[in-house]
């Protein structure tokens with residue numbers, strides 16, 4: 001089968017799955033849903049223009065905290081399954097200028113789900129939106145308990161058929177894993193996208209190095225959202241109140257006025273309302289609780305540099321917050337877990353870890369698409385969650401509803417017991433960049449041949465080790481992986497116009513590249529670097545980049561990895577699950593350094609000491625074309641995305657830089673690539 005045929009097969013399959021959904025979706029605008037509801041549902045024509053109805057609730061958590069929930073369900077249907085989407089903020093926004101309610105899920109998508117007989121429940125975590133309460137820390141274990149309480153409450157409602165699924169990406173994916181670990185009885189399936197497993201290693205301190213790009217953006221936006229600030233200029237709107245206290249059918253009047261014009265009402269001495277009516281200040285009281293949230297700021301994260309450091313003055317360590325503590329609780333639950341990742345997402349290794357670790361313990365699936373930290377293209381979704389430039393590069397820009405069709409089949413199977421063949425399909429669906437979608441039976445691929453490419457003389461990279469020698473390289477602290485404003489680490493990849501390339505500062509790196517490839521070469525899996533290094537300085541942070549070099553010399557970034565040299569000893573990856581007495585193995589078995597304070601070796605390169613650093617790059621699936629070269633570039637900094645090593649800060653500020661010595665030869669530095677053998681003509685996977 002040629003790559004074109006594989007790609008076409010996927011689209012035909014997907015288009016077939018889609019037809020019913022799209023038809024229902026377009027019909028829904030003018031008439032009643034025509035698609036099958038649950039067996040008990042009455043599907044009489046709807047009176048309203050929209051095929052769904054909305055109701056807002058406060059749901060009590062076990063400690064009495066009231067959590068905001070808005071439910072959209074099909075009109076005239078009786079008992080339906082529910083998809084719960086819990087968000088850190090804003091289940092819905094309110095435009096105070098018009099009174100319009102803007103749900104976090106597009107109305108097209110709500111129509112899609114309700115027309116297929118599902119209720120959509122949009123919830124706000126404690127400490128956010130119109131929910132009461134305070135988050136004792138972001139990613140608190142409390143949030144999973146709240147999620148389980150919401151699942152239980154929804155399952156008891158007269159409109160619920162007693163089954164639930166969960167959806168959402170990133171933080172909203174975290175809360176799915178966290179909720180599922182409590183095994184609420186009604187929860188049957190979750191669909192977390194671009195979400196974490198080892199958050200210390202993927203977003204806070206990847207490779208043990210403080211990630212400044214992500215932390216800076218995330219903590220600032222979380223704080224302003226929590227205060228329900230109102231600033232239309234920045235498209236910042238408050239969450240929708242749950243209670244219409246004066247019963248006049250309007251919700252805008254439940255939000256206190258911002259009297260001093262700074263965009264916030266929480267700073268006013270006394271609440272003032274536009275209509276002057278007396279109130280119990282329910283919305284204000286809920287919002288005031290958020291001001292005590294513990295935010296993970298850059299400085300607090302920098303102070304908590306090890307995986308077992310206490311964070312932000314709390315008793316929590318990163319190990320407590322990591323969703324990767326939950327697989328043991330999820331195993332055997334029977335809750336189906338569909339993990340969706342993106343090749344250019346900082347969580348892509350996490351998506352792979354979730355799938356491989358849960359496989360064999362509970363039904364699980366893995367899909368990885370060429371996105372950054374974002375979703376598939378949608379008509380009017382959140383701007384931050386766009387698909388990114390690789391969709392266009394690989395001709396995928398028109399796939400906008402595929403992901404809904406896939407979710408529908410997944411939930412139809414697991415929530416409604418519809419035998420749609422879902423369980424017989426391959427558990428892994430990856431987009432092989434340069435080839436197309438492909439089904440696989442496992443991750444990583446068992447047929448991968450781990451091919452060792454040795455660093456050689458003259459910046460070469462090849463299968464034959466050369467004589468023992470060393471290359472010197474002067475670190476440049478201005479080196480950056482940000483390309484046209486975007487990197488894997490700063491969220492901008494999702495809205496970037498062009499794929500990532502490091503050509504702009506290639507001369508500031510040390511590179512090793514292969515000869516032009518004699519044939520197309522597919523690399524699918526987790527590349528590993530073994531770097532044998534000494535330096536004129538005692539400390540080193542190492543950044544490596546795998547690049548595809550075209551015959552004209554231009555290159556694209558394929559994937560990357562990084563490691564702080566202080567964490568040079570390898571530990572068993574099972575230690576990634578910090579909960580004691582639970583021995584469920586973490587898979588795949590990748591190099592892992594532990595990153596606890598006890599794993600940290602001060603000044604490992606002092607006095608010219610030679611170290612061997614072994615670490616994996618983010619997983620990828622990429623076809624290097626015949627005539628292209630595979631290049632590995634090294635740098636000692638990623639200026640726009642990672643903090644400088646504290647032990648090198650003074651040198652960097654004085655304009656100095658270490659010189660590295662990269663050792664090569666049979667026992668020297670190498671890149672190990674998972675190369676996929678070319679399939680025999682006519683063979684399918």
Ligand SMILES: [Ca+2]
Nearest residue numbers: 246248250253
């Ligand atoms: Ca009102």
Ligand SMILES: [Ca+2]
Nearest residue numbers: 246248253275
């Ligand atoms: Ca009023």
Ligand SMILES: [Ca+2]
Nearest residue numbers: 258260262264
């Ligand atoms: Ca104010």
